[in-house]
Amino acid sequence: VNAAAGYMLINEPKKSKKIAARVYDKLTENSSDEISEQYWWRSTLAECKLLIGDAPAAASLFEAATSAYDATPGKRASTRKQLRRLSQGAGIDEAWIDRAVAQPAVIYFSGPIARAGEEESEAPQARLKAAITEFLEKTPIGWAFGALASGADIIIAEAVLEAGAELHVHLPIAPADFLKSSVHIGGPSWRERYIACMKAASSVEWARRTRLAGNAAYRLGALVAMGKAVRLADQLETKAIGYFATQKDGEATSLSIANTRNWKARGLEAIEIADDWPTKAISANAPATGEEELLFGVVLQAKDETAPPKSLVNACDICLKDEMSGLDLFLFESLENALSAAAEFAGSKHSASFCAWLDA
CATH class of the missing domain: 3.30.70 (Alpha-Beta Plaits)
Structure with missing residues (x-):
């Protein structure tokens, strides 16, 4: 089938179709129940049909391949990459590929912190929970990257875990220090939720030698987490989506607003949920003492x-x-x-x- 694909890529469709038809016949003649359940067998049949010119049959076979017992995100990524190469000659587009070989998206998330005693943040928290739950019901997400500050971060992380996606935590400083600077500020209940998310996460990473809870460290941590999300999306041949909760009329110094702008500036898809979060200075500059330290x-x-x-x-x-x-x-x-x-x-x-x- 690689030879058939090669001829398609050099614009020799007749040779491509001839070889693809022969490969298809050989595969179907020599199949067994065990082999026919495997991803590569199904996807090879599908590619043959696509090269022959039967796109509807190819789409059905690719969908069957994605449900094979040994299908993995990596295998789907390889197939999606190959289909993008063949798209012009085969007459298919990105929407066709997404339907035939669906791959969950990757998200990066960020949002305002919650402080103990701020009753005005309770309504935005409830609305954010409803919004992220609805988003995850409509949009297949496989992986999520972000921090776990009290408030929006943890609300989104909990929803991600409930939806069955992988949570990958990236903190700007060590977990214990982050707990003091960005979780305790919300009150005891957020501490328990933070620990629960950390235990359920598929991975937890942080800047190992960064110990100061300052503006530069938090901004760098956010950028690294964004980079991890984008890199994984590229590797898996899927899209990276930014999911941001922000303050209405918030200041540009707000970390959640800065993160949103950084993401959008790169031309990446973004979902922004702006709400009436308290606009009191709650950036990454605040250490455990509650006093602000801007660096x-x-x-x-x-x-x-x-x-x-x-x-x-x-x-x-x-x-x-x-x-x-x-x-x-x-x-x-x-x-x-x-x-x-x-x-x-x-x-x-x-x-x-x-x-x-x-x-x-």
Whole structure:
């Protein structure tokens, strides 16, 4: 069948159809009950039918393949990738592929935190629960990435687990520190829900050497989780969807709004549920004490084994290394100092060896 597909790709449909027909006949003549239940047997028959020119029969056979006992997301991804290659010659489109070889989507989620004693957040919480439940009923989701702060994060994570999807938790700091800075603030009940989600999650990861619950760490954690969602979607030949709860008329400094904008800026599909969440400063800047600590960051990614310049190390207030991503973080208490250090680095000979971002 690969030979038949190859001829289709070089625009020789007659040869493609001839070979595909022969392969189809051979497979059906020599099949057994055991073989006919396998994914690759069914999908190969389906590909033969598609190359022969019988798209309706091919669609039915591909659907049968996805229900085979040994079907996996990886196998479906390989088939979807092959169908995209053949789409022009075979006369099929993305909608046809989605119907014939359905693959659940991947989501990244984020939303406002809930604080103890904020009665005005109870109604938005209830509406968010209803909205995410309805979304998951209508949209097949296989995997979800996000943090687990009290409030919207945990509400969405619980719904994901109830829907039978995999929850992949990515925290900006260690779980115990995150519990203190972003869960305890909601009250005792959120602690129990946080622990339950952590236990049910398919994976839990965090920036191993980042211990400060500051703006830069939380923004970086969100970007890493977004990247994980997009990467998995690419690997599985499916789409990545951002699901965001946000404050109506919220400030741009809100982490949930910043996450939404970052996702949309990349042209990715997004669902935004804006509601009357309290707009009191509840960003990632708040440590366990409840006092706010705003930090500004210069983030470097080395293109080779080059070490960060000592001038930047000496200029920053805090220097961190994120082991998971390999990024170097240089944090500043002063915006002016961060801007000055970033400008000096950009004009230095060292800049060619790094990709750099300014989180200010």
